[in-house]
Amino acid sequence: MLIAVERSKKAGVVVLKLGRSLYAIVALIVACTLLIGTLAEGQDSGTEEGWYFAGPVQRASVALGCGVVVAMGVIWLGWYWFRLAGAVASIARLFKEDQGHEGDTGPSVLGLLKLTEIDALRKVVGEYLEGRAARASEQTNQIKDLRIQIQLSQKREKNTEAIIYSIRDAVIVIDEYDKLLMANEAAGRLFDFDVRRSQHRPLSELIGRDRSQFAEFLSHSRKSRNQATRREIEFSEQGERRVHDCIVSCVYDQNQQVCGVVAVLHDITREKQIQQMKNDFVSHVSHELKTPLASITAYSEMLVDGEADDESTRREFCSVIQNQAQRLNRLIEDILNTSRIESGLIKVNKELVSLTMLIEEQLQMIRSYAEEKSIQVVGQKPIVFDRVYVDRDMMSQVIVNLLSNAVKYTSSGGSVKIETAVDEVASLVRVTVVDTGVGIPEDEIGHVFDKFYRVGANKKQAKGTGLGLNLVKEIVEKVHDGRVFVTSQVGVGSTFGFELPLATRESAPIA
Amino acid sequence: MADKKVLVVDDEIHIVHVVAIKLRNNGFEVISADNGAEGLKLALAEKPDIIVTDYQMPVMTGLELVEKLRQNESTRDTPVVMLTARSFAIPQQQQDDLRISGCLSKPFSPKELLGNIEDILYQKQLIADD
Numbered sequence: 001m002l003i004a005v006e007r008s009k010k011a012g013v014v015v016l017k018l019g020r021s022l023y024a025i026v027a028l029i030v031a032c033t034l035l036i037g038t039l040a041e042g043q044d045s046g047t048e049e050g051w052y053f054a055g056p057v058q059r060a061s062v063a064l065g066c067g068v069v070v071a072m073g074v075i076w077l078g079w080y081w082f083r084l085a086g087a088v089a090s091i092a093r094l095f096k097e098d099q100g101h102e103g104d105t106g107p108s109v110l111g112l113l114k115l116t117e118i119d120a121l122r123k124v125v126g127e128y129l130e131g132r133a134a135r136a137s138e139q140t141n142q143i144k145d146l147r148i149q150i151q152l153s154q155k156r157e158k159n160t161e162a163i164i165y166s167i168r169d170a171v172i173v174i175d176e177y178d179k180l181l182m183a184n185e186a187a188g189r190l191f192d193f194d195v196r197r198s199q200h201r202p203l204s205e206l207i208g209r210d211r212s213q214f215a216e217f218l219s220h221s222r223k224s225r226n227q228a229t230r231r232e233i234e235f236s237e238q239g240e241r242r243v244h245d246c247i248v249s250c251v252y253d254q255n256q257q258v259c260g261v262v263a264v265l266h267d268i269t270r271e272k273q274i275q276q277m278k279n280d281f282v283s284h285v286s287h288e289l290k291t292p293l294a295s296i297t298a299y300s301e302m303l304v305d306g307e308a309d310d311e312s313t314r315r316e317f318c319s320v321i322q323n324q325a326q327r328l329n330r331l332i333e334d335i336l337n338t339s340r341i342e343s344g345l346i347k348v349n350k351e352l353v354s355l356t357m358l359i360e361e362q363l364q365m366i367r368s369y370a371e372e373k374s375i376q377v378v379g380q381k382p383i384v385f386d387r388v389y390v391d392r393d394m395m396s397q398v399i400v401n402l403l404s405n406a407v408k409y410t411s412s413g414g415s416v417k418i419e420t421a422v423d424e425v426a427s428l429v430r431v432t433v434v435d436t437g438v439g440i441p442e443d444e445i446g447h448v449f450d451k452f453y454r455v456g457a458n459k460k461q462a463k464g465t466g467l468g469l470n471l472v473k474e475i476v477e478k479v480h481d482g483r484v485f486v487t488s489q490v491g492v493g494s495t496f497g498f499e500l501p502l503a504t505r506e507s508a509p510i511a
Numbered sequence: 512m513a514d515k516k517v518l519v520v521d522d523e524i525h526i527v528h529v530v531a532i533k534l535r536n537n538g539f540e541v542i543s544a545d546n547g548a549e550g551l552k553l554a555l556a557e558k559p560d561i562i563v564t565d566y567q568m569p570v571m572t573g574l575e576l577v578e579k580l581r582q583n584e585s586t587r588d589t590p591v592v593m594l595t596a597r598s599f600a601i602p603q604q605q606q607d608d609l610r611i612s613g614c615l616s617k618p619f620s621p622k623e624l625l626g627n628i629e630d631i632l633y634q635k636q637l638i639a640d641d
Contacts, residue, residue: 287567290596290617295525297618302529305622307536320525 029073033066092121095128170244170265173251174203178219181260190235190244190265211235214246214263221248222261232268242269277453281466284454288331292324299324334467337397338451341474348391348479352503355386355395355420355429362399363418370407370416377403378417386422386429387503394475401468402433402496409494410437422502428482432497439490448486449473469496476500515632516540518559520550520576521594522568530563533621534628547571551579554586560635561612561628566595574601577609590631594619 161182164171170187174180179200188195191207198206204215214233221229228249234241244265251260299317308314340346363379370377388395399418406416414436421430440448440455447453451470476482476498488494517539521527524545531541542557544550547564548571554562562580566573573593580586591610593601596617606614612631615624 287596291523291526294594294596294617294619295523295529298526298529298621301620301622302533307532307621320528324525 029069029076032069032073088118088121092124095124167264169267170263172203172218172263172265173260174218174222174263175260176222176258178203178215178222180206187265190237217246218248218261218263222250222258225250225258233265242267243272244268277451277466280454281451284466285331285335289328292328292331295324296321296328334397334471337394338467338471338474341471341478346479348394350389350391352387353390353392353395355388355431355500356380358392358395359399359418359420359431362396362403365400366403366407369404373407373410374412375407375410376415377407378415380419385502386420388429388480388500389503390480390500391475394479398472398475398498399431401472402431402498405468406433406435406437406494406496410435414493424502427502428499429502430497430499432495434493434495436493439492439494440486440488441490445486445488449484472496472498514540515561516542516557516559517628518550518554518557518562519543519564520545520547520553520562520568520573521565522546523565526565526594529621530624533625537625539628547573547576547579550576554580554589555583558585559589561590561592561632563592563594563624563628566593566601574605574609577611581609590635592624592627592631594624 164182165184167184168186170190171182171184172180172187173182179202180198181200183191183193183195183198185195188198191211193206203218204212207215214235217229217231217233226248228247230245230247233244233246235244236242245268246263246265248261248263250258251262253259299321302308303314303317308317337346359380363377367377403416403418410416416436417434419432419434421432422428423430444455448455449469449472451466453470454466473484476484480500482498482500484496484498486494486496515538517534519527519530519534519541520543521530522545527543527545531543534541542553542559544553546568550562550564551571553559554576564573564576571579573595577591577593580589580591588610590612592613592615593606593611594615594617595601601611601614605611613627615627
């Protein structure tokens, strides 16, 4: 195509030059003819003055001269015409070739001597130019399309980058030489490097020696050509050990050769902690369930074997079996209620209840337990109006759990105090259980209502499942739209409590 | 076995009570403690012939108690029976290292516990006679 255009340019230049030469030759012939004619007229005027025989001789030579000049002019014209025709014919051939007419050589030099052939040539040139214009227009459109595609591609690339950068998990891409190709902000934070200034640097240099196992894992995955590999990797982050689920996939080129590796690191520290808490829970629950069961089994075996000699001992054994069976039942209820509240399957029977009366009922139960540990339990002062619209059984469980927890973590000689206060302005009742127990460290206080959570420092103080306080929170907040709270000081004691909306005076009589 | 003294260590008062009745009914002298620290004090002071201890207890666990016992000359060889309510058994290696004579899972049979104690003391007696 370019060659054809080049040829047509050259041919055009030749035609132009020939045209100019032809104009000069014609002008020269006309000028010569006019000069000879003028000379011939001047000689004619001389004959009139006496040269009688000179006239015919002079005219014949002038005519001959003119004839020679004209003949030469005609020859020159013919010669130029042929050259012009040859140039035009070659142009026509070039156009034809450019249009793809391989076998067609186009008009001949002789053919171009006819006007019809020149007209045909004009048509060819016209078609050629039209074709060129159409092609140019097509190419312009193609260029526009390409520009749009480039813009779209750039936009897509930016979107992909934005997605990768916004992923909370750390994403790292390395090339076949284990050098960094791309990393998102999360990866930069995790490995402590600037993602924008670290491209093409070896990964092992970027992430530090203490984390070299990660770089080795990526390198190994690349060499082994595994499509995807997974491993849990532990890193120290600001002094805290964190576990990451690392998924590594190889990137393949068109020839199915590994040209890089993509690694995604998902922080599973919390999941691990929950898993550990669940394991601990199973262990604790197992212990808590087996302990009353052990008493029931042992005492019933003693009864069957006749080890209880008298009626009083037999009654004592039966009483222990009964109490331990109730303990077992309460524990199972705690576990089931937690599960039911979480799944929303629990049946709630709300009624108007006086909190003062409800607390007094539960205090009777807890006092015998407290007396065993020589702990003083102080009840509340009477309150005029503290009615709440609650599920009586559930709220009893909340009060028992808070009181038994306070007694459990208070040493002999200490005290536990329960109080209620009515806030008329906020229209709520506040119940607080204050103990003089071991207290809770500041860094653990935010977790005490978490499921299965047990304060590390106090685990040895008493047994437990880590469900009691969680159940309190679930019952108060999820079922009764209330709020739980806690304050504590290690070695001084803790204050646990909850707030519930006060029932209106127009409500039904107290149940 | 009337002259044999058994130390029972458990924070569950009912378990201590039932084990004590069973052993006393079979001629043993029983002393008790409700946590590992108290149990250690009693073991050093009273030098029982055998110790029955719970695994999970406040203040000091059963395992910690056995470790302390093994560090003391007077209780180094005192046989120990461990009661456990945990969902997993104490590894055999750990039992061997601490020379725990027997492990019983809760809920346990007082008869079985008695049988265990008698067997251990009988073997101890045989070794002493040799």
